[in-house]
Amino acid sequence: MQSNSFKTSYITPEAANKQWVVVDAAGQTLGRLASKVAKVLRGKYKPVFTPNMDCGDNVILINANQIKITGKKETEKIYITFSGYPSGQHKATYAEMVKRPNGYDKVLRHAVKGMLPKGILGTHLLKNLYIFEGAEHDKQAQKPVNLDINTLK
Numbered sequence: 001m002q003s004n005s006f007k008t009s010y011i012t013p014e015a016a017n018k019q020w021v022v023v024d025a026a027g028q029t030l031g032r033l034a035s036k037v038a039k040v041l042r043g044k045y046k047p048v049f050t051p052n053m054d055c056g057d058n059v060i061l062i063n064a065n066q067i068k069i070t071g072k073k074e075t076e077k078i079y080i081t082f083s084g085y086p087s088g089q090h091k092a093t094y095a096e097m098v099k100r101p102n103g104y105d106k107v108l109r110h111a112v113k114g115m116l117p118k119g120i121l122g123t124h125l126l127k128n129l130y131i132f133e134g135a136e137h138d139k140q141a142q143k144p145v146n147l148d149i150n151t152l153k
Contacts, residue, residue, distance in 0.1 A: 011048045016055040020144035022137070025108075026063040028149065029070060034111035036152050037061065041125045042116065045152060052121065058128045060144055064104040065133040069094060079110065105131045 021040065025033055043049050043056035069077075077094045097103050108131050116122040130139060 009048075011050045011053060011055050013053060016043075016048075016053065017046075018055070019057045020060065020139065020142040021057050021147040022060045022062060022144045023147050023149050024063055025061055026066040028067055030067050030073075030107070030111055033067065033149065034108065035115055036149050037129065038112050038115035039152070040147070041112070041128055054121065054124055054128070056125060056128065058142070059130070060137050060139050061108065061129065061131045062135055062137055063133075064108055064131050065098075067104070067108070079107075104133050 023033075023037060023040075037059055039045060040059055041056045043054075046055060048055060074095050075093055079092050079094070079097055080089060081092075082089045092100075094107065097107050100106070109126065109129070112129060113122070113126055116125050130137070
């Protein structure tokens, strides 16, 4: 009896072909930008996507201080942190968060983190994201390629 063997191919970490990409966040909406960056970090745009491996690219996000938000999110969106101690819960609105040191970094990381898988893989993928508030970055040695985020779905 003849049977066809249909094997699912899984990529190894050595064959992942990870690249460095630069994404310009100027004029982009926060949630839409975060979902596309999460897909690039995960490797969903590659034909060799493996769900349990880090096969995505390293993302350098520039002009983070020029992102847009829609609606009343500036005053109504609340970020909650909890230290684990009694009365250790702190709340801040979007407007208060971006005024803090590295505020745009914290806001974007929070948005992207929620769109990545939970657990060790998501923590590892988030380390591949580098956020800069201005147009300059210190990752020139990696020879990053510009990526137009508007062309991705």
